[in-house]
Amino acid sequence: MKKLNVEPLRGFRDIFFEEADIIDFVIKESERLARRWGFKKCFLPTLERFELFAMKSGVEIEKTMYVFKDKAGRTVALRPEATASVVRAYLRLLRAQPKPLKLFTIVNVFRYDEPQYARYREFYQADFEVFGSSDSYEDAELITMLHDFYDNLGLRHEIIVGSVKALRTILSEEGIDEKEQDVILHLIDKGKVDEALERLEKMARSPERAVETVKELVSIEGGEEVLEKGVEIMRQSGYGYSFEDLLQLTKYLPDDVKSVIRIKLAFARGLAYYTGLIYEVKVPGFPVSVAGGGRYDTLTKVYGWEYVPATGFAIGIDRTAMALSKMHGWRSERPTVVVIPLDEEARKEALAIARELASLDVDVILLTERKSIKKMLAYASEKKARVVIILGKKEISEGKVTIKNLDKHRQISCPRKSLLDCLADALKT
């Protein structure tokens, strides 16, 4: 008989044990962040109409979407990101909600990309969105949240901040249409500045001024102080933008958050729907950004609905987990207790004990398979149990249990009634 091919599809993953525990930990921390800052959890469809994403996700995402026809002939797509779905649901159900409306969702997203380090075809994001707030004060809150999140994880990080308004204003005033703007921003995002400048030179009304200004902006990054330079460059070149949004933001940012901010005067990101402030979190030594976000004030209008200012970010769960395990390891703190029934007669009582411990929130593994005591103890060690509870005929008849501390190779006999006290003792380090 032919063996089933047990490999997952290319770019997909089977995630177990420590790798799964770290991802789970990052998810839990994201949920805590959301709860603490008043973001309400929601669940949205994994599958959407293709047009939802086709309208404004950007050059890169469109190429890499999982698109297919369902049984009724609808063209559908596995979501490549969460924001479009949150906006759709907002327009459908939440327009009358008090503003600002803060929403949060954990999603699996899909991109048919060439798999490589930290890039998978299915990955996880924690997505935070705020509707009905046009103010940079909201962005200051979001960036503060991101900083605190990575700080709590103990990950050194830098938050790269910019505004797409800098480049968009120049390109618009040079008479370049939006589609071509997207291409030029995409090139700058990918570090292909020369190529971007070449295109710009060909298409701009005043090519020299445009190329000079963009070149200068691209070359400047640093702390808060670079904003003055940016204002000066824009004033001299005469374009109608002077970093108002970034100046406003830095006014509200707490000092410790400011200290991890790196401002890039000509910053661009992958998603085409951003309209103003954008940012990305980088962990030094980790090759790709671990989180990112920005303001997308016109997306509802692109969808043909009313204007709703909006802003948000997504935490890359997998990447954050990878950075965490790469940068400083990780281990679970909770001790495990293995319960071992030696004989048939002890099995019912062993289940009762496992159940009692579980109800007290102790992590317990009941040994449900018959094995030699040696093999059972080996199993407990492999499961990294600190303590095993052993009971056989003898223990049952005497109303006792045997408690063995595997770290200290110490074993005591304990009255069944005092189980919890004995266990607490045995678990003491």
Place this chain on the structure above:
Amino acid sequence: MKKLNVEPLRGFRDIFFEEADIIDFVIKESERLARRWGFKKCFLPTLERFELFAMKSGVEIEKTMYVFKDKAGRTVALRPEATASVVRAYLRLLRAQPKPLKLFTIVNVFRYDEPQYARYREFYQADFEVFGSSDSYEDAELITMLHDFYDNLGLRHEIIVGSVKALRTILSEEGIDEKEQDVILHLIDKGKVDEALERLEKMARSPERAVETVKELVSIEGGEEVLEKGVEIMRQSGYGYSFEDLLQLTKYLPDDVKSVIRIKLAFARGLAYYTGLIYEVKVPGFPVSVAGGGRYDTLTKVYGWEYVPATGFAIGIDRTAMALSKMHGWRSERPTVVVIPLDEEARKEALAIARELASLDVDVILLTERKSIKKMLAYASEKKARVVIILGKKEISEGKVTIKNLDKHRQISCPRKSLLDCLADALKT
């Protein structure tokens, strides 16, 4: 401009606020159950090769799968359930792990079914699987876990238990092939007993005996005591099965768990891979089962690999959440604090306060949009905040904050330094 259609695809859902909170709560409780009983969390692909599910998922699931070709021409499917993926990953990576191996995953699954009450095209499951345990003792553990899970949720429930061996043995000994067995079991599962008996009569070697026996088994259900009747029926009709697995199970089950067990002598469930014990959790007054599981000892062999005894269950997250909100309502316990900066000058300090509270695990909503004080307080009420913290120019210059308890319409002025104590006071009920 054409407005985007903001409806989700048919059978898919946008889940917000209380509905989302209940689902989230059920997920958290499932995770707690897994941790307490030593089930290790894993993450598996949402998309798999079609053949993985095509081999043994059963008549119903095959018809309703989301199948399509990816960009490389592979025939792929959105998972209709989790067990097949867990088994695949087990065969790929985990064969050398110490047994029993207990795994757990939370998944979104997809079925292109006709949407109806409590049936969606995307829904959520908490999936528990155990590999390498052939013993009914393991099944006793799983059923005990399920009982405790629903007990903790405060949901009255019944666990319907049976063994596919009863019907399978009769059908096999009557010379009926496996595919036709699947059809007959499917009919019995769907309550179409007459139709099943008709087919049986046509195909059985000894039609009268077969029909009589199945008819009798189908008519009997009840507590532990019905097993004796089952044993007697099988003895008299001469088929080679006498409910050994169920007798073994009841030997191990704790008494309180036994009291919610209802044994069905001729029980069948939707999935074709079950080989022995099967069970379903029903909540009285709720029309569909909320969880189900069973033993599938031969699935690895169906896949062309070695024999690995295995058993497990899935909790229907959505259905459990629906039952929970239908049976006894549900509400979140955590109080929310809204922080209101009245003037520009107060915004930086308001963010600092929000951050301080968040770091202490208080749920806080910072008001990031400028509004009149009246509107801001209305916002706080709509968000069901118990307390608001107000600060404006005056408070900043005096080093104070104003704390308003919305329940009690009481307002105090509090030194900034004593914020936490004042807040604790204000939150007291």
